[in-house]
Amino acid sequence: MVTKTQKLSKEGSAITKEKTHLVVPNDPIIPFISGDGTGPDIWNASVRVFDAAVSIAYKNKKRVHWLEVLAGEKTFNECGEWLPGETLKAIKKYKVAIKGPLTTPVGGGIRSLNVTLRQELDLYACVRPVRYFEGVPSPVKSPEKLNVIIFRENTEDVYAGIEYKKGSPDAKKLIAFIEKEFRVKIRKDSGIGIKPISVTGTKRLVRRAIQYAIDKKLCSVTLMHKGNIMKYTEGAFCEWGYEVAREEFSKSVITEEEVQKKYNGKAPKNKVVIKDRIADAMFQQVLLRPDEYSVIATPNLNGDYISDACAAQVGGLGMAPGANIGDNAAIFEATHGTAPKYAGKDIVNPGSVILSGVMMFEHLGWDKAAMLIITALEKTIRQKTVTYDLERQMDGAQLLKCSEFADRIIANMS
Numbered sequence: 169m170v171t172k173t174q175k176l177s178k179e180g181s182a183i184t185k186e187k188t189h190l191v192v193p194n195d196p197i198i199p200f201i202s203g204d205g206t207g208p209d210i211w212n213a214s215v216r217v218f219d220a221a222v223s224i225a226y227k228n229k230k231r232v233h234w235l236e237v238l239a240g241e242k243t244f245n246e247c248g249e250w251l252p253g254e255t256l257k258a259i260k261k262y263k264v265a266i267k268g269p270l271t272t273p274v275g276g277g278i279r280s281l282n283v284t285l286r287q288e289l290d291l292y293a294c295v296r297p298v299r300y301f302e303g304v305p306s307p308v309k310s311p312e313k314l315n316v317i318i319f320r321e322n323t324e325d326v327y328a329g330i331e332y333k334k335g336s337p338d339a340k341k342l343i344a345f346i347e348k349e350f351r352v353k354i355r356k357d358s359g360i361g362i363k364p365i366s367v368t369g370t371k372r373l374v375r376r377a378i379q380y381a382i383d384k385k386l387c388s389v390t391l392m393h394k395g396n397i398m399k400y401t402e403g404a405f406c407e408w409g410y411e412v413a414r415e416e417f418s419k420s421v422i423t424e425e426e427v428q429k430k431y432n433g434k435a436p437k438n439k440v441v442i443k444d445r446i447a448d449a450m451f452q453q454v455l456l457r458p459d460e461y462s463v464i465a466t467p468n469l470n471g472d473y474i475s476d477a478c479a480a481q482v483g484g485l486g487m488a489p490g491a492n493i494g495d496n497a498a499i500f501e502a503t504h505g506t507a508p509k510y511a512g513k514d515i516v517n518p519g520s521v522i523l524s525g526v527m528m529f530e531h532l533g534w535d536k537a538a539m540l541i542i543t544a545l546e547k548t549i550r551q552k553t554v555t556y557d558l559e560r561q562m563d564g565a566q567l568l569k570c571s572e573f574a575d576r577i578i579a580n581m582s
């Protein structure tokens with residue numbers, strides 16, 4: 169159904185699914201949300217890069233038909249809705265979408281639309297690869313040693329939205345209940361949040377992470393958790409993670425303990441090593457011994473924190489892509505937010521959305537377009553023609569606007 173909130177593409181064909189595989193036509197319709205704040209700046213730059221790459225890679229035989237679907241501040245101001253039902257319907261129907269960042273107020277107001285999209289569409293795996301691009305300025309000595317893919321559980325943990333304001337009837341009721349039934353004292357002036365972590369949510373996430381490591385021939389999957397303190401949520405995540413490894417991947421994986429005991433600390437080449445690390449230790453490990461980690465699987469909040477921290481280590485949020493993946497749909501988006509102070513100034517780095525598009529093309533099986541973008545982006549950085557975030561740390565670099573950076577990447581495709 170076409171509504172005033174959406175501009176439906178008259179051309180293009182829908183991506184379909186056969187069993188577990190996507191069937192991608194040469195003219196797929198792909199919904200996009202341009203986003204709030206700097207979202208429109210980076211989307212407008214990125215989409216030109218995507219179109220150029222597809223056109224060059226496939227000599228005009230393939231083309232994406234972009235379908236704008238609405239969400240966020242502009243949609244609310246124009247239509248009175250933050251996330252129209254049509255947007256969810258379109259993403260369900262077309263199966264693959266891409267988005268810019270959406271604003272979430274702090275301390276009150278609407279709940280996150282980004283989180284709502286992930287939960288409504290059951291996009292349970294947030295996949296965030298973090299790797300170094302040659303020439304990008306970094307705060308560490310050997311940024312190229314970090315090459316990790318973070319698998320962040322995307323539907324539960326403190327993001328489930330079970331949270332009550334200090335002094336509200338619900339908070340009072342819950343405090344009274346906990347004190348009476350469990351004999352635990354809680355200060356009366358407390359806000360209350362609940363952190364559910366399930367076997368279902370954990371196992372499907374860890375299953376995906378291990379399968380990814382096996383498919384890509386990576387060395388290890390590390391379960392990152394705070395199970396010493398939160399034993400039955402974070403600790404259970406770790407236990408259930410090992411259970412999946414043992415019960416479903418026994419031929420392909422080995423635990424770190426077994427490597428020590430049976431192989432004197434040297435892992436067999438054809439096995440993925442399953443490790444676990446407590447979250448605070450993981451933060452120091454990615455700084456001090458980054459090359460010992462490849463896939464990191466972790467609950468939602470840890471994943472949120474570690475993905476920004478890792479991105480900073482290789483040069484910042486301007487080059488940090490991501491994907492939210494479920495069994496029936498996927499939405500590609502940057503790790504960063506709306507960077508509101510730069511909104512509308514055509515300043516910020518579109519690299520994160522561009523690299524999210526690369527992940528999207530790989531998901532579609534359009535590897536040629538993905539490679540073309542990566543090669544052109546690498547060349548652009550080597551030429552030291554970059555946006556403010558990189559230019560301010562690079563000697564002798566030429567400062568480009570967001571749109572100019574996209575122009576340069578496109579020019580570097582031929």
Ligand SMILES: NC(=O)C1=CN([C@@H]2O[C@H](COP(=O)(O)OP(=O)(O)OC[C@H]3O[C@@H](n4cnc5c(N)ncnc54)[C@H](OP(=O)(O)O)[C@@H]3O)[C@@H](O)[C@H]2O)C=CC1
Pocket residue numbers: 210268269270271272273282484485486501502503504505506507508516517518519520557
């Ligand atoms: N998935 C999503 O849609 C997300 C949405 N958000 C939302 O975004 C809003 C703003 O969040 P905030 O905490 O400021 O975090 P942001 O990620 O938006 O920005 C923090 C800082 O990161 C740097 N940065 C971010 N994006 C870029 C870019 N494209 N190029 C270069 N540098 C960049 C800037 O650093 P500097 O100041 O050093 O230049 C910026 O000030 C909030 O409402 C938040 O909820 C946050 C994260 C994800």
Ligand SMILES: O=C(O)CCC(=O)C(=O)O
Pocket residue numbers: 270271272280281282283472503505
């Ligand atoms: O939804 C938000 O506003 C923040 C989301 C976020 O930080 C993330 O996806 O990493």
Ligand SMILES: [Mg+2]
Pocket residue numbers: 472473476503
């Ligand atoms: Mg975040």
